[in-house]
Amino acid sequence: MGSLDGKVAFITGVARGQGRSHAVRLAADGADIIGVDICADIPSNGYPMATREELDETVALVEAQGGKMVGSVADVRDFHALKAALDAGVAHFGRLDIVCANAGIASMAFRELTIEEDLEQWTDVVDVNLVGAFHTAKAAIPHLIAGERGGSIVFTSSTAGLRGFGGLQGGGLGYAASKHGIVGLMRTLANALAPHSIRVNTVHPTAVNTMMAVNPAMTSFLENYPDGGPHLQNPMPVSLLEPEDISAAIAYLVSDDAKYVTGVTFPVDAGFCNKL
Numbered sequence: 001m002g003s004l005d006g007k008v009a010f011i012t013g014v015a016r017g018q019g020r021s022h023a024v025r026l027a028a029d030g031a032d033i034i035g036v037d038i039c040a041d042i043p044s045n046g047y048p049m050a051t052r053e054e055l056d057e058t059v060a061l062v063e064a065q066g067g068k069m070v071g072s073v074a075d076v077r078d079f080h081a082l083k084a085a086l087d088a089g090v091a092h093f094g095r096l097d098i099v100c101a102n103a104g105i106a107s108m109a110f111r112e113l114t115i116e117e118d119l120e121q122w123t124d125v126v127d128v129n130l131v132g133a134f135h136t137a138k139a140a141i142p143h144l145i146a147g148e149r150g151g152s153i154v155f156t157s158s159t160a161g162l163r164g165f166g167g168l169q170g171g172g173l174g175y176a177a178s179k180h181g182i183v184g185l186m187r188t189l190a191n192a193l194a195p196h197s198i199r200v201n202t203v204h205p206t207a208v209n210t211m212m213a214v215n216p217a218m219t220s221f222l223e224n225y226p227d228g229g230p231h232l233q234n235p236m237p238v239s240l241l242e243p244e245d246i247s248a249a250i251a252y253l254v255s256d257d258a259k260y261v262t263g264v265t266f267p268v269d270a271g272f273c274n275k276l
């Protein structure tokens with residue numbers, strides 16, 4: 001018996017990294033998965049997005065846990081495409097219980113940008129991280145309410161959603177602003193959806209061992225961070241968490257063990273936020 005037997009979870013940014021790990025963990029706990037990923041690059045972003053092959057690999061990994069998964073290509077910035085992918089998944093599985101709004105980009109740069117590049121990074125990071133999170137919730141909430149079984153939404157924010165760091169350029173400022181914005185979205189939805197027993201929370205990871213944190217553009221940004229760098233280190237002796245560490249927090253928040261936990265900003269950060 002898994003804690004999520006019979007439940008269905010919708011996960012964005014599912015082709016690799018934390019999204020893939022959440023899919024595998026929730027499937028191991030008994031859930032079936034509806035997953036989307038952009039599977040195409042975003043030109044202003046300094047590292048590549050996942051591929052269709054990686055999305056297929058996530059489906060295979062979920063199936064290896066005994067779960068079922070409907071995986072499709074959709075950009076969270078395109079509400080109608082996202083909704084169509086989710087609606088098809090709900091039609092396939094017959095219900096929706098859990099939502100992980102996980103897709104995100106971090107367009108940090110440490111080089112001279114033209115003003116056009118700077119503005120484009122701001123727009124793209126806010127569109128993906130904040131508008132995309134809103135689209136995800138907007139598409140999912142009618143299914144959760146119609147199910148009349150409650151539900152759980154978890155938005156993936158960041159330590160940058162609770163503390164002010166990110167430099168002076170559009171990408172870093174947009175990352176911090178979007179991740180703070182997700183907290184406002186979460187708090188408001190937690191109040192609005194409480195009468196339906198739909199719980200809404202955020203997780204705030206410190207640096208995680210995925211493409212987002214481990215790529216040449218991010219490495220050069222961190223090495224040249226204007227205020228130094230030591231404050232980007234965790235008090236606990238770990239520099240990068242593993243995706244599974246975040247999945248463990250998600251698995252708790254979406255389970256009945258957390259049935260009265262809502263409106264919470266949940267750091268998984270090795271003490272990072274408490275330090276500052």
Ligand SMILES: NC(=O)c1ccc[n+]([C@@H]2O[C@H](COP(=O)([O-])OP(=O)(O)OC[C@H]3O[C@@H](n4cnc5c(N)ncnc54)[C@H](O)[C@@H]3O)[C@@H](O)[C@H]2O)c1
Pocket residue numbers: 012013014015016017018019036037038039040049050051074075076077102103104105106128132156157158159204205206207208209210211212213
């Ligand atoms: N890695 C870190 O250090 C870290 C720290 C804190 C928070 N986060 C957050 O965790 C979440 C997951 O990131 P990750 O670490 O797994 O990085 P990642 O880059 O490995 O994974 C992000 C996934 O989202 C997908 N994606 C990006 N834009 C999309 C869009 N417009 N539509 C659909 N899919 C899209 C990518 O293709 C990729 O598969 C993000 O929201 C990120 O901001 C990451």
